[in-house]
Amino acid sequence: xxxxxxxxxxxxxxxxxxxxxxxxxxxxxxxxxxxxxxxxxxxxxxxxxxxxxxxxxxxxxxxxxxxxxxxxxxxxxxxxxxxxxxxxxxxxxxxxxxxxxxxxxxxxxxxxxxxxxxxxxxxxxxxxxxxxxxxxxxxxxxxxxxxxxxxxxxxxxxxxxxxxxxxxxxxxxxxxxx
Amino acid sequence: xxxxxxxxxxxxxxxxxxxxxxxxxxxxxxxxxxxxxxxxxxxxxxxxxxxxxxxxxxxxxxxxxxxxxxxxxxxxxxxxxxxxxxxxxxxxxxxxxxxxxxxxxxxxxxxxxxxxxxxxxxxxxxxxxxxxxxxxxxxxxxxxxxxxxxxxxxxxxxxxxxxxxxxxxxxxxxxxxxxxxxxxxxxxxxxxxxxxxxxxxxxxxxxxxxxxxxxxxxxxxxxxxxxxxxxxxxxxxxxxxxxxxxxxxxxxxxxxxxxxxxxxxxxxxxxxxxxxxxxxxxxxxxxxxxxxxxxxxxxxxxxxxxxxxxxxxxxxxxxxxxxxxxxxxxxxxxxxxxxxxxxxxxxxxxxxxxxxxxxxxxxxxxxxxxxxxxxxxxxxxxxxxxxxxxxxxxxxxxxxxxxxxxxxxxxxxxxxxxxxxxxxxxxxxxxxxxxxxxxxxxxxxxxxxxxxxxxxxxxxxxxxxxxxxxxxxxxxxxxxxxxxxxxxxxxxxxxxxxxxxxxxxxx
Numbered sequence: 001x002x003x004x005x006x007x008x009x010x011x012x013x014x015x016x017x018x019x020x021x022x023x024x025x026x027x028x029x030x031x032x033x034x035x036x037x038x039x040x041x042x043x044x045x046x047x048x049x050x051x052x053x054x055x056x057x058x059x060x061x062x063x064x065x066x067x068x069x070x071x072x073x074x075x076x077x078x079x080x081x082x083x084x085x086x087x088x089x090x091x092x093x094x095x096x097x098x099x100x101x102x103x104x105x106x107x108x109x110x111x112x113x114x115x116x117x118x119x120x121x122x123x124x125x126x127x128x129x130x131x132x133x134x135x136x137x138x139x140x141x142x143x144x145x146x147x148x149x150x151x152x153x154x155x156x157x158x159x160x161x162x163x164x165x166x167x168x169x170x171x172x173x174x175x176x177x178x
Numbered sequence: 179x180x181x182x183x184x185x186x187x188x189x190x191x192x193x194x195x196x197x198x199x200x201x202x203x204x205x206x207x208x209x210x211x212x213x214x215x216x217x218x219x220x221x222x223x224x225x226x227x228x229x230x231x232x233x234x235x236x237x238x239x240x241x242x243x244x245x246x247x248x249x250x251x252x253x254x255x256x257x258x259x260x261x262x263x264x265x266x267x268x269x270x271x272x273x274x275x276x277x278x279x280x281x282x283x284x285x286x287x288x289x290x291x292x293x294x295x296x297x298x299x300x301x302x303x304x305x306x307x308x309x310x311x312x313x314x315x316x317x318x319x320x321x322x323x324x325x326x327x328x329x330x331x332x333x334x335x336x337x338x339x340x341x342x343x344x345x346x347x348x349x350x351x352x353x354x355x356x357x358x359x360x361x362x363x364x365x366x367x368x369x370x371x372x373x374x375x376x377x378x379x380x381x382x383x384x385x386x387x388x389x390x391x392x393x394x395x396x397x398x399x400x401x402x403x404x405x406x407x408x409x410x411x412x413x414x415x416x417x418x419x420x421x422x423x424x425x426x427x428x429x430x431x432x433x434x435x436x437x438x439x440x441x442x443x444x445x446x447x448x449x450x451x452x453x454x455x456x457x458x459x460x461x462x463x464x465x466x467x468x469x470x471x472x473x474x475x476x477x478x479x480x481x482x483x484x485x486x487x488x489x490x491x492x493x494x495x496x497x498x499x500x501x502x503x504x505x506x507x508x509x510x511x512x513x514x515x516x517x518x519x520x521x522x523x524x525x526x527x528x529x530x531x532x533x534x535x536x537x538x539x540x541x542x543x544x545x546x547x548x549x550x551x552x553x554x555x556x557x558x559x560x561x562x563x564x565x566x567x568x569x570x571x572x573x574x575x576x577x578x579x580x581x582x583x584x585x586x587x588x589x590x591x592x593x594x595x596x597x598x599x600x601x602x603x604x605x606x607x608x609x610x611x612x613x614x615x616x617x618x619x620x621x622x623x624x625x626x627x628x629x630x631x632x633x634x635x636x637x638x639x640x641x642x643x644x645x646x647x648x649x650x651x652x653x654x655x656x657x658x659x660x661x662x663x664x665x666x667x668x669x670x671x672x673x674x675x676x677x678x679x680x681x682x683x684x685x
Binding site: 015017018020021022024025028061088089118119120121122123156157 | 449452453455456457458459460461463464467469470472479483486487571
């Protein structure tokens, strides 16, 4: 199985916060990332260096996600790039129909069960969907990595999960030390 | 000159008539004695009724063995005065036909007694069957039909009229139709009496059972051309079609449209919330992972994301509240061009700064219409500012926005077109969704929704044509007949009092 670091994911969304969120979640899982805030910018990035995977928003100013998808599909090389739609409009009849049609087109290239995720999406679910589609094995969870590498982080983790009595004891100990 | 004299005055014609008039006349004539025996009859009589010599008229004409009950001839024998009546006579085996019968005394000049009577009958069967058809038409036509005199008194009313509104004959039309105590303000019958032309109006009346009835009434003069030399119409016929059912359907449809708009608003709200939740989810992720790694810059970034999205929620709630509360329509008769002129003035300079040419093409002399001028102003503001945005989003150099007003097929039309960036079909399906915006942080996603709401409250619709890269055209179409009624909402009425009503419905 491939490692996340071998895969580069292009995140396309017009909302900067969404890009920050999704790229950070992917990077934390070890993926390489790139981002674009419009369909045209995404097309430029694909042209310059085709990614291994595209996370695509549906509704954006100017060209929509579905238009970008069909443009990508015109190029045989780009049409093989798996695409995951991430949209808040997944329940809309028309958007749903478009995504289903796109999924049918892309059937042979998408390996995961999901062709779209509905916003809001958790980091875990999103990363898992990308990994599943790419056939990538994820490393152990970030939480355990963090607790090994960082005493403060471990402490914070303990504080979050400790019962009130243990917290009182810890506070007493910390106060007596300082 | 001889040739110019009427035929009847020429001696040879007079002779011909006195010798043969009796037999040449194309109507039946007979002479009766006081026993009602036919003592002479003309050719037409013989042709129609066969041998008559010595027979009694009641026997030959009516198949009776004694004189008729209301025998006109008997009265003329008594008083010598001529009489007219209509009668059914036997013209063949089992066949009767309608006739107008006249009887006149054949008394010699200066004598009082009537020795014989001249009996004349003309067949009016055709006229009478036409009359019957007319009667049936009048009675059975699925409309309310009344004939009114100049005092607006009902002199005739058909069955449907009587069945629905009760006894009408002898009453004033407004009493019958509306249970009112004075004529209607827009009485079409009075207009007919005034100008002799046909007039129509839509009215709401009250039936005999107290239900509301909506009808479209057409009033026409009950005269034929040249019948009233003084030009005065004596009677008016009012034909009213009941449209209560249609009005009910229309009201239900408007209500359904309103409900659909509520549904769309809720769906739109869900989209808006979903997008914000995505940002919140992202903020939490970034902050938490920052905390785990003790990376304060990352925590900060997460907090900023959360703050931004909390801000979005509060502005969404604010917008939603102001949208749902809206404002009541304040309808007055206004020049439809007035709001358009204001917009052109307001946005002219701003468009110029943006490098966009804003042009107005207003159809002059549009009749005043019952509109909420401020609402229309809001609609045009939204459309024009959208159009200017679309121009700025396009890379074209010579961008222009045209605001047009016109009237066609009884509808006022406001049109805003631009040659800006246009929309792809997906955006087109979304533009009337609440909080849908392609302008990122720059838009509330409420402008077009508000516009549509106002247009719907005016009974109109908003249409869209857009081609990506070519431009967009919005048309607001307001059929005059569906426009709201003028509301009393002067400056003295405060916003609070105006809320909660349901003005703006087309009744």
